[in-house]
Amino acid sequence: METRFAPSELAAQVADELRAVVGKDHLCTNADDLDRYSRCTIPWQSLCSAVVFPASSEEVAAVVRIAARHRLPLWPSSTGRNWGYGTTLAVNDGAIVMILTRMNRIIEVNEELAYAVIEPGVTYEQFNHHLRSNGYKLWIDCTDGSGQGSVIGNALERGVGETPYGDHFGCLCGLEVVLPDGRMVHTGGAVRGLKTWHTHKWGVGPYLEGMFTQSNYGIVTRAGVWLMPTPESYNSYVFEIRDQRHLPAVVDAFRRLALSGIVNTKLHMINDFVSMTILTQRISEQVSQDGPLNDAELAALRKKYGISPWNCAGGIYGTRSQVRLQRSLLREALSSYGRLIFVSDRLLPLLEGVIRWSWKKPFFRRLTELAARTSLPVLESAPYVHKILQGIPTEFFVKHAYYRYRRPRPPGEVHPARDRCGLIWFAPILPFTNAHIWPFLDACKARFAAHGFDFYVAMLLMNPRSVICLMAVIYDQEDADETRHSRELYEELLAIMHRSHYQQYRAGLQSWRELFANAPELQRLHDSIKAAIDPANILSPGHYGIAYPRPAGDGVVLSPTVKE
Ligand code: ADP
DSSP states (O other): OOSSSOOOOOOHHHHHHHHHHGGGGHHHHHOHHHHHHTTSSSSEEOOOOOEEESSHHHHHHHHHHHHHHHTOEEEESSSOOOTTTTTTTOOSOOOOOEEEETTOEEEEETTTEEEEEETTTOBBHHHHHHHHTTTTEOOOOOOOTTTSSSSSHEEEEEEEESSSBBBTTEEEEEEEOOOTSOOEETTTTOOOOTTTTTOOTTTTSSSSSGGSSSSSSOEEEEEEEEEEHHHHHHHEEEEEEGGGGGGHHHHHHHHHHHTSSOOOSEEEEEEEEHHHHHOOOOOGGSSSSSSOOOOHHHOOOOOOOHHOSEEEEEEEEEHHHHHHHHHHHHHHHHHGGEEEEEETHHHHHHHHHHHHHHOOOOOOOOHHHHTTTSOOHHHHHHHHHHHHHTOOOOOOGGGGTTTOOOSOOOOOOOOOOTTOOOEEEOOOEESSHHHHHHHHHHHHHHHHHHTTOOOOOOEEEEETTEEEEEEEEEEEEOOOHHHHHHHHHHHHHHHHHHHHTOEESSSOOOSSSTTTTTOHHHHHHHHHHHHHHHHHOSSSTTTGGGGGGOOOOOOOOEESSOOO
C-alpha cells in the first residue's frame, strides 16, 4: 500500500526544547513511533512529526509555548482512542501530537456531593476501578467503546454513555484549561479554592465551558465530573423487536417514556447487523466475502444466532419501589411490541453460571438456547450490557470494528487502529420522531447497499427530543476498492444529511473543512474567536472546521490512505 505523503521532520532544536520540558523518554520522533501514532481506522491520513507526553499542566503550558514560538501546529488528545473519527490525526502532516496519558491522577473524590476531579489521562477502567476498590458509593458512566478511553477526552467530544449521567459534557463541571498562549484559566470564575467550582456548573458571568469542547481554543488539564450515587436498586433491560412493523409504535412509546422521565438513560436501539458485527466476522461465516450480506444470508445469520431485526437496551435506577414501578411502566408501554427482559444484580450470577455451563456441555447449551429463545453468543452479551449500564467498561463491543478484517480478531487487547481495521463513524442527530427517522435511514441504507456495504445503524437517545443515528462504515483497509467506496459512501451520507437539514452531533476530521459551509456567520464567529486567542493558529488548526488551514502549495491536506 503506497501512501501519498512523506514524513515531515521536526527540527532538532525544537526536539531538544521539548525534551528539556518532558524528559527524553517522553518525546517520540522515530519513524516507527510516528507511524504508530498516525494510524487510524478512517481512509484518510496525515503524518505527525513528533509525539509528546507531558506529565503536568505546567509541562503542557511549556510545550504550548514552544509550539507557539516555532509556529508549529500542536494537536492535543487525552488517550487518543477516538477511533472512527480521526484518532490523533491532524488535518495536515507535520503536527506535534500531544498525548496526556501521563496526566492520570484522580485528584479528589467527593462522595457526599457525588463528584470527582480528574486529569485527562484517567481512563474509564481506571476510574471505575478506583471508585469500587476504595469502596466509594459512586458509579461512573462509561461508553460501550474501549475501557482505555479517556473520561475527559470523550466529554470534550461531547460523547454519550449509557446511564442518566450519559451526557458526558453535561456532567463536566469546572475546568482547568491551558490557552494557546500558555496561560491557564479556571472556568466558572474560579480562582483556585472556590468551593462551588465543581458543584455549580454555570459559574458566574459568561458560560465558557462549552467553548472548550469540539473546538481548538484550549487544552483541558483538569475537570470536575459528576457521578451517580450507587442506587439502592438497578435493573438492565433488553427489548427485542421481532416484527419490524412495530418500529414506529416503539419509537412513539420510547419518546413518551423519555419525555415523562420514565426512560432517562441513553437508550440504545441497534439493528441486526450491529449485533452481527459483535458476534462474528465475515471470514468466519459461509457468506459472500466481497460484498454485503444478501437477504438470504442475513436471514440465515439471524436464524443461526437468534438475532431480532432490532434490539434495545437500557437501565433503570432508584429505590426498590421506584425500579419496580419503572419495570411495570415499561412493560405496560412496550410488551405488545416485543419481548422485554429485565436483569437484576441478583439474577446476574445465575445467568453467568448458566452461560459458563452451556459453553462446556452441548446438551445443557441446547436446553439454555431453547429456554432463552436465542443463541448462546447472544445470551453471553447480556452480562456485559448489564455491567456497562452500571459503569463497568468492557472491550466486548469494540470487536465490531473487525467484522470485515481478513484475519481473526485478537483474543486479547482489541485495538482497531493498531490492527488497521477499516471503520468510519457517521453520527447524524435527528428529532426523535418517526417522520424524521425512517425516511432518512432508508435514504442512507440505499447508499450503503449501492457501495457494497452492510447497513449498520444504532440509535442512541441523546435526550427525549433528539436521537443520534450512529452509522458505521466497516470496510477492509487492505482492499483498495472497498476503501475508495467507503470514502465515496461517507461523502454521499454527508450530502443526504445536508439536503435533509440535519447535522452531526460529533464529526470526524474528514468532514471538518465543510462543517459550517451552510453557516458562514457562525464560521466567521468561530474563526474570530480563534484569531483573538490563537493568532498564529497553533492549537489543532482546523479542528471542527475552526481556522481550517489552507492547502499548502502541493495541496497535501488530509490524504486518502491509499493512492489510486
Ligand atoms: P478517547 O481516547 O477517549 O477517544 P481522545 O483523547 O482521543 O479521547 O480525545 C478525543 C478528542 O477530543 C481529541 O481528538 C481532541 O481533539 C479532543 N481532546 C481530547 N482531550 C483533550 C484535552 N485534554 N484538551 C483539549 N482537547 C482534547
